[in-house]
Amino acid sequence: MRLYPILLDQLKEKTITEQFSNHTMPLVQCLGNLEFQGISVDSGQIDVIRRSLAEKASRLKDNICKKVGKAFDIESEKDLSEVLREALVLRGYIAPRRITMSILEQLATSEPMVRWIVEYKRLRNRIMGVDSISAAVSDGKIYPLFNQIRSRAGLVATTGPSLFDIDSLPALRSCFDISVYDYFKDRQRSLDTLAKMTQDTILQSVRTSESKVDTFMAKHPLMKDFDHDELLLSLVRGQSESKLSKQFLVDRFTVRTIKRDLETRYQALFRWLNNYRRMAQAKGYGINPIDGKRKYIDGLKSSDIARKEQALEHAVRWLIRY
Numbered sequence: 001m002r003l004y005p006i007l008l009d010q011l012k013e014k015t016i017t018e019q020f021s022n023h024t025m026p027l028v029q030c031l032g033n034l035e036f037q038g039i040s041v042d043s044g045q046i047d048v049i050r051r052s053l054a055e056k057a058s059r060l061k062d063n064i065c066k067k068v069g070k071a072f073d074i075e076s077e078k079d080l081s082e083v084l085r086e087a088l089v090l091r092g093y094i095a096p097r098r099i100t101m102s103i104l105e106q107l108a109t110s111e112p113m114v115r116w117i118v119e120y121k122r123l124r125n126r127i128m129g130v131d132s133i134s135a136a137v138s139d140g141k142i143y144p145l146f147n148q149i150r151s152r153a154g155l156v157a158t159t160g161p162s163l164f165d166i167d168s169l170p171a172l173r174s175c176f177d178i179s180v181y182d183y184f185k186d187r188q189r190s191l192d193t194l195a196k197m198t199q200d201t202i203l204q205s206v207r208t209s210e211s212k213v214d215t216f217m218a219k220h221p222l223m224k225d226f227d228h229d230e231l232l233l234s235l236v237r238g239q240s241e242s243k244l245s246k247q248f249l250v251d252r253f254t255v256r257t258i259k260r261d262l263e264t265r266y267q268a269l270f271r272w273l274n275n276y277r278r279m280a281q282a283k284g285y286g287i288n289p290i291d292g293k294r295k296y297i298d299g300l301k302s303s304d305i306a307r308k309e310q311a312l313e314h315a316v317r318w319l320i321r322y
Contacts, residue, residue: 014285016294023293024148031146031156038141040177043134049171050130057123060116067113074120084114105246115249126169132161133172153317154295156183168230187229188212190322194236197289197319200268216265222250222258233322235262236273238313276319277312286315295319 011017065071072079081099084107101121108115136142144158151157157164164184166172173184194200195207206214217228226248234244244255263270280286285296295318299311 014294014296016296019293027148027156031148034180035143035146038138038143039180040140041133041137041142042175043137043140045175046130046134046137046172049169049175050127050134053123053127053130057120057127060120060123064113064116064120067116074117075124080117084117102246105249108249109245109251118249122168126166129162129166129169130172133163136161152297152311153314155185155317155321168227185322187233187322190233190320191229193290193320194269198269198272200266200272203266203269217262220258220261222254222261231258232262232266233320235259236269236320237316237322238273238277238309240309273316277315280312280315281308286319288319 008017011020061074064074068083072083074080077099084099101118104114104118104121108118133142136144142161142163144163145160147157147159148154155164163172163176163180170184170187173181173186191203191212192207195203206212214228214232217223217226217231223231231248234247239247241252241255241259244259245252248255276286280297281300284300285294287294295315297311297314297318299307300315302308302311
């Protein structure tokens with residue numbers, strides 16, 4: 001109670017008292033009700049997703065073993081290190097002492113076999129995430145703990161289990177009650193939001209088309225095999241060339257070419273985003289041009305370049321909710 005007037009003054013100073021009362025507090029109540037009442041979940045559909053992921057992982061594992069020429073335990077760091085050292089030394093690499101995921105992602109940009117290993121490990125992580133959800137189901141419901149502050153981008157998160165941050169698994173949302181759909185990351189929603197905010201005519205044309213597919217990206221020799229929506233959203237968030245290279249497992253020259261071509265195609269989009277970032281850095285907060293909501297993020301005015309870039313990425317992620 002003694003803190004109340006102090007915190008209220010801070011809300012008034014930042015002119016977000018109304019936002020706190022009309023959005024933040026009602027959301028707290030909604031999340032509290034979900035924790036108490038539980039969230040309905042379709043266990044059968046989760047099992048279908050799990051089997052599909054397991055089948056893909058099994059096929060990848062078989063391909064990797066065939067490529068190596070012998071069966072080995074990919075889950076064993078020792079076995080994987082031995083296999084990779086043999087393959088890398090033959091190709092003139094200096095094999096590292098310890099094979100980390102970061103090293104694998106770097107090597108995957110030029111080595112197809114390593115790319116398969118990275119894809120396999122990513123699939124295994126998704127399977128583990130799905131398994132943690134299945135294990136938490138009780139009488140057709142899950143009772144997670146919600147967290148509104150774990151994400152610096154303002155995205156709702158949960159523990160016991162984590163529901164909303166399993167990468168590249170949009171089908172998972174359909175397994176839950178419609179009351180929590182809005183908390184999942186949604187590429188289509190984020191791209192529609194960008195088209196509305198930025199008024200980029202090309203993006204609007206893609207978003208209003210029946211297929212919602214950008215034919216330029218689909219036919220581009222460097223992009224045709226990528227997840228086009230994820231690629232564009234990664235560029236929108238301001239991911240560095242290094243991160244993009246590891247995420248999509250391509251070399252930096254390819255990343256640089258793709259980035260240039262997409263920035264040329266979506267000029268209005270990226271020009272608007274640059275202006276938004278400059279405004280956020282100058283003011284210390286991001287602002288949604290549609291509803292006027294603000295998001296204060298530490299680091300936007302930092303002299304530390306890395307911290308500032310990370311804060312700017314969070315400001316964009318908050319804006320597009322992705």
